[in-house]
Amino acid sequence: xxxxxxxxxxxxxxxxxxxxxxxxxxxxxxxxxxxxxxxxxxxxxxxxxxxxxxxxxxxxxxxxxxxxxxxxxxxxxxxxxxxxxxxxxxxxxxxxxxxxxxxxxx
Amino acid sequence: xxxxxxxxxxxxxxxxxxxxxxxxxxxxxxxxxxxxxxxxxxxxxxxxxxxxxxxxxxxxxxxxxxxxxxxxxxxxxxxxxxxxxxxxxxxxxxxxxxxxxxxxxxxxxxxxxxxx
Numbered sequence: 704x705x706x707x708x709x710x711x712x713x714x715x716x717x718x719x720x721x722x723x724x725x726x727x728x729x730x731x732x733x734x735x736x737x738x739x740x741x742x743x744x745x746x747x748x749x750x751x752x753x754x755x756x757x758x759x760x761x762x763x764x765x766x767x768x769x770x771x772x773x774x775x776x777x778x779x780x781x782x783x784x785x786x787x788x789x790x791x792x793x794x795x796x797x798x799x800x801x802x803x804x805x806x807x808x809x
Numbered sequence: 810x811x812x813x814x815x816x817x818x819x820x821x822x823x824x825x826x827x828x829x830x831x832x833x834x835x836x837x838x839x840x841x842x843x844x845x846x847x848x849x850x851x852x853x854x855x856x857x858x859x860x861x862x863x864x865x866x867x868x869x870x871x872x873x874x875x876x877x878x879x880x881x882x883x884x885x886x887x888x889x890x891x892x893x894x895x896x897x898x899x900x901x902x903x904x905x906x907x908x909x910x911x912x913x914x915x916x917x918x919x920x921x922x923x924x925x
Binding site: 735739746747748749752790792794797798799801802803 | 844854911
């Protein structure tokens with residue numbers, strides 16, 4: 704059974720700093736990996752698909768990397784509006800989400 | 810612009826069924842699939858099932874097999890998700906999403922509360 708593991712569960716970062724989030728798949732998903740941002744009371748928003756392609760309208764400070772089983776989402780300089788929960792999702796097989804990483808203000 | 814507009818919040822008793830609708834606009838409905846994703850209070854995201862709006866083919870997560878049915882009405886560009894045998898742990902926000910493998914557009918969510 705496929706498992707998606709995100710780490711850390713919570714990341715405390717100061718505004719302007721760099722944040723790196725990790726997502727690991729228990730088996731290879733190639734580049735079939737997406738990242739979403741969710742703020743309280745809102746639906747998730749697609750940030751990245753194909754492991755590294757930014758969705759329409761997503762700022763360049765968001766970047767995705769990796770392939771196979773190891774993936775990262777990097778936010779180069781955190782803005783106030785970036786404090787949220789981030790989820791990865793594989794779609795190589797039927798969709799499966801990771802448990803999420805909460806990015807909070809340090 | 811692409812929009813997915815869902816029906817309003819529901820309160821149901823244990824054992825009942827709920828049917829949530831999702832009206833799509835701003836794109837050719839039959840060119841894309843629709844998936845349903847739910848989120849229990851304070852929890853993560855869980856995929857439930859998918860339907861091809863082109864031919865009606867479906868696929869369901871094993872956890873929900875036999876309890877969920879996803880349908881579409883192409884004449885109104887609307888997708889539906891019916892969940893039967895509701896339990897308290899089905900209390901969640903249910904989202905419809907446009908499915909390209911990844912989910913590029915999301916409905917606003919429908920809160921379903923299961924309580925006696």
